[in-house]
Amino acid sequence: MAVPDSVDPAAWLAEQIRQGDPDLLRSMVKTMAETLMAAEADGVCGAEYGMRSDERTNRRNGYRSREWDTRASTVELAIPKLRSGSYFPDWLLERRRRAEQALISVVATSYLLGVSTRRVDKLVEQLGIKHISKSQVSQMAKVLDTQVETFRTRALDAGPYAFVWLDTLTQKVREGGRIINVHVLVATAVNANGTREILGVEVTSAEDGAGWLTFLRSLVARGLSGVQLVISDAHAGLVAAVGATLAGVSWQRCRTHYLRNLLTRVPKSAQPWVATLMRTIFDQPTSEAVRTQHTWVIDALEAKYPAACERLDAARDELLAFAAFPREVWRQIWSNNPQERLNKEIRRRTDVVGIFPDRPSIVRLVGAVLAEQSDEWTEARRYMGLDVLAKIRMRVIVSDTPQQNPIPQTLTA
Numbered sequence: 001m002a003v004p005d006s007v008d009p010a011a012w013l014a015e016q017i018r019q020g021d022p023d024l025l026r027s028m029v030k031t032m033a034e035t036l037m038a039a040e041a042d043g044v045c046g047a048e049y050g051m052r053s054d055e056r057t058n059r060r061n062g063y064r065s066r067e068w069d070t071r072a073s074t075v076e077l078a079i080p081k082l083r084s085g086s087y088f089p090d091w092l093l094e095r096r097r098r099a100e101q102a103l104i105s106v107v108a109t110s111y112l113l114g115v116s117t118r119r120v121d122k123l124v125e126q127l128g129i130k131h132i133s134k135s136q137v138s139q140m141a142k143v144l145d146t147q148v149e150t151f152r153t154r155a156l157d158a159g160p161y162a163f164v165w166l167d168t169l170t171q172k173v174r175e176g177g178r179i180i181n182v183h184v185l186v187a188t189a190v191n192a193n194g195t196r197e198i199l200g201v202e203v204t205s206a207e208d209g210a211g212w213l214t215f216l217r218s219l220v221a222r223g224l225s226g227v228q229l230v231i232s233d234a235h236a237g238l239v240a241a242v243g244a245t246l247a248g249v250s251w252q253r254c255r256t257h258y259l260r261n262l263l264t265r266v267p268k269s270a271q272p273w274v275a276t277l278m279r280t281i282f283d284q285p286t287s288e289a290v291r292t293q294h295t296w297v298i299d300a301l302e303a304k305y306p307a308a309c310e311r312l313d314a315a316r317d318e319l320l321a322f323a324a325f326p327r328e329v330w331r332q333i334w335s336n337n338p339q340e341r342l343n344k345e346i347r348r349r350t351d352v353v354g355i356f357p358d359r360p361s362i363v364r365l366v367g368a369v370l371a372e373q374s375d376e377w378t379e380a381r382r383y384m385g386l387d388v389l390a391k392i393r394m395r396v397i398v399s400d401t402p403q404q405n406p407i408p409q410t411l412t413a
Contacts, residue, residue, distance in 0.1 A: 030075045033068070041080035041087050059083045145360075148367035151374070152200055156219065158191035160226020161199070162392050163329070163384075164246075165189070165339035166238060167254075168207050169346060169366075173356045182359065183207045184346075184366055185215045188339050189224075194382035194389055196338045198374040199224060201367055203359050209237030216245040228392060229325065231333070233257040234318065253318040255282060256340055265308040274301070274308065282334050287323035294320060328388045338383070342373060 038049065041060065047053035049060055063078040080087055165188040170181050183206060187199040199219055204211030212235075216224075230242050231252045242251060259278055263271045277297045284290045294316060301309040312319075322330050349369050356362045377383075 034078055037080055037089055040089055044087055144364050144368045148364055151371040152367055156223035161189035161191055161224060162228045163190045164227050164230050166232040167339050171362055179355055190384050194384040194386055196377040196383045198370045201370055203362050207235060209240050212238045212241035216241050220245055250321045252321040262308055265311060266305045290323045326388055326391055332384055
């Protein structure tokens with residue numbers, strides 16, 4: 001394979017345009033790289049190619065091919081060989097590393113966006129890279145680890161965090177030759193600026209009190225403070241951990257989780273009607289109206305569905321804790337639940353993976369999704385007004401009966 005010793009840029013470009021080269025950029029990269037290598041090889045030999053000189057110390061001995069992955073796709077270069085010794089340009093190695101970093105960035109971003117390994121392979125083919133394996137995709141995705149770890153361990157210095165949401169997502173992972181379920185614990189809050197913020201994420205073997213206790217203690221150690229209301233499902237271990245780490249806070253049972261459980265106690269044909277009744281409890285204008293409506297819904301269910309009626313009556317305190325706070329808080333919490341929307345986004349990304357190879361890969365993907373979402377929330381408009389947060393900090397609770405819901409000693413199923 002022969003390459004030109006020198007290039008007339010104007011003539012070469014005119015020739016490429018005349019020929020209608022479909023990939024002009026790649027041709028330019030190839031020609032300029034080979035011209036530079038030829039010049040360096042001449043310098044090593046002590047004389048230009050094909051010229052006699054008393055200063056010559058070595059001679060050319062053909063070329064060897066080398067594929068070079070660049071942003072302009074994979075380029076096949078002709079690298080000069082020498083009769084004595086060897087030549088390989090250091091700058092080519094450096095540029096190769098830079099090009100690989102660009103490719104790594106593409107692959108890692110695709111992984112973050114939930115693109116499957118097979119589709120990532122097709123994507124890089126479109127970029128001009130011939131093939132990329134599953135192991136290469138996983139290896140490249142590890143560049144996210146540092147960013148995720150920094151996000152997960154950052155100081156929580158934007159408090160006080162008046163409202164905190166806690167939830168769990170189940171993911172499948174391979175461990176010890178088996179496929180098991182693990183639990184991803186996620187905490188979200190409203191900070192002092194009225195902006196939603198993701199506090200942290202952790203992976204545990206079981207959704208038990210020990211896992212939640214460790215997770216919440218780590219949040220407190222990082223700076224979580226000023227919490228007045230925690231919203232979560234009624235998992236006994238979770239609620240006990242909240243009581244142990246965040247003393248004096250109110251606890252609100254998540255109405256979405258509760259409604260799903262309540263609807264299992266009524267026939268399927270009646271579920272839309274019962275769900276509509278339940279929503280009326282949370283749409284009332286005052287705290288007194290909330291309590292009155294809750295009693296009215298219980299009376300409406302008593303005749304036809306006594307099991308659902310009994311369940312709803314037993315959950316009165318844990319469902320109505322929100323009524324001790326200003327109405328502006330209710331409206332925002334129930335109309336725009338950040339945790340439920342966040343869970344959907346996480347599942348959209350993790351469903352593409354299906355079964356994770358190990359726990360660090362779960363932390364990597366879910367942590368990267370959460371970090372990305374947290375950045376978007378930082379730039380978005382305030383979730384809650386500063387005037388409302390000021391009222392809460394001053395403990396000016398707009399309620400006829402200003403009694404918050406303490407962490408219950410026993411929980412209804």
